[in-house]
Amino acid sequence: MRTETPQPIRLSDYRPPAFLVDEIHLDFDLQPSATRVKARLSLRRNGDHADPLVLNGERLTPISVAIDGRVLAEADRVIDAEYLTVADVPDVFVLETEVEIDPAANTSLDGLYMSGGRFCTQCEAEGFRKITWYPDRPDVLSKFTVRMTADKAFQRLLSNGNLMESGQTPDGRHYAVWNDPFPKPCYLFALVAGELDVLEDSLVTMSGRKVDLRIYVDPGMADRAVYAMDALKRSMKWDEEAFGREYDLDLFMIVAVRDFNFGAMENKGLNIFNSSLLLADQATATDFDYERIESVVAHEYFHNWTGDRITCRDWFQLCLKEGLTVFRDQSFSADMRGAAVQRIKDVRALRARQFSEDQG
Structure with a gap:
């Protein structure tokens, strides 16, 4: 829990992550004040333990949480200002979440924010938790696939890796799909969308x-x-x-x-x-x-x-x-x-x- 007094973090307290993320698929519906982020995480338990799933997340408005296609009722998960916690999860599963964020109001310039009329990200050290729920730590490496959809005023749609697909949507907007074939920590995730x-x-x-x-x-x-x-x-x-x-x-x-x-x-x-x-x-x-x-x-x-x-x-x-x-x-x-x-x-x-x- 966040307090007014900074709490020390000690190297001696390090513990390996309870869960690893083999792949993450992100789907951004980019709107300056109401961006929707859908995330699909392929998770597996790291080691022989029965720990609950605890993911970082800040300033996220929850829309839905599902495990292996089953939408979780509020009684099955706990969401507070800093974490999403699910007590009972399988050893291997797919977590699907949807949240809404407000890039235009994000004046911290951390996570996803607006800069000069463009979308931009900064995730080092702990900005990714302001985008979606995730184990926001550098020792969790995952392969990222990212789809962005935006109005055509946001001319360039950029993310990490190689461009796999792009085109127009039926409602007159446009999209791009990027894939980074190499596992990386979430602090290296990047997204830019705008006129450039x-x-x-x-x-x-x-x-x-x-x-x-x-x-x-x-x-x-x-x-x-x-x-x-x-x-x-x-x-x-x-x-x-x-x-x-x-x-x-x-x-x-x-x-x-x-x-x-x-x-x-x-x-x-x-x-x-x-x-x-x-x-x-x-x-x-x-x-x-x-x-x-x-x-x-x-x-x-x-x-x-x-x-x-x-x-x-x-x-x-x-x-x-x-x-x-x-x-x-x-x-x-x-x-x-x-x-x-x-x-x-x-x-x-x-x-x-x-x-x-x-x-x-």
């Missing part, structure tokens, strides 16, 4: 596969993403040459959002950036602006392996995936701009920030 321009390119990997590259920006801003695209292509080739890591999907996307509470986020195959860390106008941008764009684009791309495919067990391990990826982006910058200069900058940043924090 796109800068497109491609890259041939070391095994000869063609990967399509797209950077989505505000209308009229595509020319300001040219340097970011160049930095992305150099990052991908460098990761192949330095670490033997080849990109593993058919498509890699970046979206620039003005209202974003992180600098950037490494969502699998669909990175979301604050516009200030992606776009540069040659007439006004400084050398430092270009250097920062190059570094952040590389950092978020390198997370594809150190953070996405190989992820955290718990949030005490945040420093592992971030620390290793920072090492990788610093190594990349050293090769791009000179090892001695990069090392001086890294040490100056360490002394200015980390040493001061350690003395606090």
Whole structure:
């Protein structure tokens, strides 16, 4: 239960998840103030225990809950401000839920929210629980299939993975279906829907596969993403040459959002950036602006392996995936701009920030 006094979370309290989710199918009916989210989770008990099913969920208006096609009566489940609890569940089953959420009123910029007239998500660390009921922890990995339906004013319908299907609906709206074939924690889920321009390119990997590259920006801003695209292509080739890591999907996307509470986020195959860390106008941008764009684009791309495919067990391990990826982006910058200069900058940043924090 949430209280006014923050409660400590201790590493010694870690316990493996009681249930694992092999697959999740999400169906979004996107409306700014009344989005409906249907979720179908393929669950199985993790270990020999009789624990109840307890899923995280906040700011969700429940519509229905069903197990293996049987709609649960209110007496068979408990819903409060933070959890959905079902006491009696099989060892293997399918949970189907439907909820309503209000992205336009979500001013926390956490979960699914509206930004500049577009739908956008931020789920690290615990934002996914504001979208649907789910075991919102990084050690539960699932294969995601996502369908989005929206009015055509929301021109682009984007999510993680590869686009499987798109088209029009009988009522004059449109839809898109995305599938990510690799299991991932829910904090890496991403969704963007809205009017966006796109800068497109491609890259041939070391095994000869063609990967399509797209950077989505505000209308009229595509020319300001040219340097970011160049930095992305150099990052991908460098990761192949330095670490033997080849990109593993058919498509890699970046979206620039003005209202974003992180600098950037490494969502699998669909990175979301604050516009200030992606776009540069040659007439006004400084050398430092270009250097920062190059570094952040590389950092978020390198997370594809150190953070996405190989992820955290718990949030005490945040420093592992971030620390290793920072090492990788610093190594990349050293090769791009000179090892001695990069090392001086890294040490100056360490002394200015980390040493001061350690003395606090």
